[in-house]
Amino acid sequence: MKIKIISTALTAFFLTATDARAMHISEGLLPLQWAGIWFTVAVPFMAYGLYHLRKRAAGDLSFKPLVGLLTAVVFIISCMPIPVPTAGTCSHPAGTGISAILLGPWISVLVAAAALLIQALFLAHGGLSTLGANIVSMGIAGSFAAYLVFIGLRKLRVPLILSGFLAGIFADWGTYLATSAELALGIRGDTAFLSLFTKIIIAFIPTQLPLGILEGAMTAGMVGLLSRKRPDILIKIGVLKPHEVKG
Secondary structure: OHHHHHHHHHHHHHHHHHHHOOOOEOOOOOOHHHHHHHHHHHHHHHHHHHHHHHHHHHHOOOHHHHHHHHHHHHHHHOOOOEEEHHHOEEEOOOOHHHHHHHHOHHHHHHHHHHHHHHHHHHOOOOOOOOHHHHHHHHHHHHHHHHHHHHHHHHHOOOOHHHHHHHHHHHHHHHHHHHHHHHHHHHHOOOOOHHHHHHHHHHHHHHHHHHHHHHHHHHHHHHHHHHHHHOHHHHHHOOOOOHHHOOO
């Protein structure tokens, strides 16, 4: 009886999950050639991220568990869709701001790829054919935007919390600029790229503008919490200097 109940619940879950397939870029939305191009772009980043992960994990046994934890964090954060019917996809937080800050952008690409693959396989969020495009937008664009903003601000001696806040915002908005470009390139037909790109950006603004600010607040909150509770982690990865730790 229990097995039957569990089986029924799982069946219902996976059947109803298909209604959320607009999460990220939907399955089959991009033409095959564009889907292939984005996979080609994503693969070198993932390969170097894997190399970088093995290198860092070899000298620090606690690093892989941290990567696993942040993969779960990114998975959960990016599973909060707000439909944008006019754009053929959904708005949602990305979560790559915090992973880029704590792990670096290359490994953050791997984290995003793992989260996106699980969502595509088990939640029908995004798709397998568009996985490369979603990795490029959320994993590559989001991670590198966050990391470069954060590192740049810290070099300018901007406070840690504000740097984290702005990194989170740029992770989110960078993701959606890239998504808009991918959609415009893939579905434009005879329409001018810039015209369609602008329309898609405008379609995202009502949801993504506040979501970006929310993600900035979440990223700042996580960085701030670590600086108070576990400053050793931030010091170890070079985010925080020992003299910045408050007694």
